[in-house]
Amino acid sequence: MASLRGPRLLGVTVLAGVLAVSCGGDETGSAPLSGGGQSRRLRLVTTVAPITSIVANVAGDLADVTGIVPEATNSHTYEPPPSAAKVLAKADVIFVNGLKLEDPIQQLAEGRLGKQAQIVELGDATIGSEEHIYDFSFPKEQGKPNPHLWTNPPMAKEYARVAAEALERGDPVHAAGYRANYQRFAAKVDELDAAMARATRTVPKPHLLTYHDAYAYFARHYGWKVIGAIQVSSFEDPTPKEVADLIGQVKAEGVPAIFGSEVFPSSVLAQIGRESGVRYVDVLRDDDLPGEPGQPEHSWLGLMRFDFITMVKSLGGDASALEAVTVENTAPDRATYPQ
Numbered sequence: 473m474a475s476l477r478g479p480r481l482l483g484v485t486v487l488a489g490v491l492a493v494s495c496g497g498d499e500t501g502s503a504p505l506s507g508g509g510q511s512r513r514l515r516l517v518t519t520v521a522p523i524t525s526i527v528a529n530v531a532g533d534l535a536d537v538t539g540i541v542p543e544a545t546n547s548h549t550y551e552p553p554p555s556a557a558k559v560l561a562k563a564d565v566i567f568v569n570g571l572k573l574e575d576p577i578q579q580l581a582e583g584r585l586g587k588q589a590q591i592v593e594l595g596d597a598t599i600g601s602e603e604h605i606y607d608f609s610f611p612k613e614q615g616k617p618n619p620h621l622w623t624n625p626p627m628a629k630e631y632a633r634v635a636a637e638a639l640e641r642g643d644p645v646h647a648a649g650y651r652a653n654y655q656r657f658a659a660k661v662d663e664l665d666a667a668m669a670r671a672t673r674t675v676p677k678p679h680l681l682t683y684h685d686a687y688a689y690f691a692r693h694y695g696w697k698v699i700g701a702i703q704v705s706s707f708e709d710p711t712p713k714e715v716a717d718l719i720g721q722v723k724a725e726g727v728p729a730i731f732g733s734e735v736f737p738s739s740v741l742a743q744i745g746r747e748s749g750v751r752y753v754d755v756l757r758d759d760d761l762p763g764e765p766g767q768p769e770h771s772w773l774g775l776m777r778f779d780f781i782t783m784v785k786s787l788g789g790d791a792s793a794l795e796a797v798t799v800e801n802t803a804p805d806r807a808t809y810p811q
């Protein structure tokens with residue numbers, strides 16, 4: 473897999489402002505955060521649901537977490553409503569994916585942030601630009617790398633570690649609690665990662681054709697091959713010539729299934745499936761959590777386990793190692809998910 477950036481690089485970019493939070497009040501005039509005798513809970517704002525879940529697993533019941541990107545929306549083109557400005561203005565820490573996924577949200581946040589508030593770009597803290605992947609859906613000339621680091625378990629674990637470090641510094645009274653929450657989450661990520669590595673060895677041809685191009689870093693980690701993604705960078709349908717090429721490619725590769733996305737129903741992918749005689753599995757998701765808020769599977773872990781089992785089984789592999797991973801939120805998940 474691609475190597476992760478070391479902890480030293482992370483600390484510098486992320487934490488200076490958060491540190492300041494612990495010794496002063498915020499602009500709303502409420503009590504100082506922990507460290508000054510009286511304490512109040514950190515207000516954390518996040519963006520897409522899997523990142524909200526990762527941060528919520530680290531925060532547990534020690535801080536308040538509010539996600540602002542509704543599930544089942546296109547997070548790549550999401551424009552926050554004016555009401556989001558209020559939530560952002562009250563945040564102590566805003567956790568975003570970065571890699572330019574949430575530019576409109578960051579723009580809205582800038583200028584409205586409280587004095588000590590901090591934006592933490594989890595993806596940018598996890599890998600450097602030399603590890604960015606550009607591809608069909610995220611072409612280099614448009615300057616936006618593929619942002620889906622969280623579908624790769626070791627990178628998701630690093631998101632959690634960066635988040636834990638920010639919370640420990642911003643709320644030092646509860647540092648041990650955040651650390652323990654992180655360690656419990658990290659152990660589950662490792663378990664899922666090992667199970668996926670085992671399951672991968674049973675897949676005759678771990679080749680992926682997806683609609684939405686969310687598995688580039690996942691594929692690099694597990695040695696899967698992304699044979700293509702249908703969705704062009706404008707989020708419109710591909711041309712008839714591109715569709716014809718993909719049908720030829722699917723036939724040549726001999727894969728038994730191709731994958732669509734819950735968030736982006738695709739008649740084109742259904743057509744490719746029909747015309748190339750392979751099964752079209754339309755249930756993968758990259759930022760829409762399964763189940764309902766409050767249920768264990770409504771979590772990053774539930775999401776990835778579901779996707780991995782779907783991929784492995786649809787391609788003729790044995791998913792029993794993944795099915796043996798129990799899904800739970802490793803810390804009480806009190807995040808607010810927008811509907």
Ligand SMILES: [Zn+2]
Nearest residue numbers: 620684686758
């Ligand atoms: Zn996506």
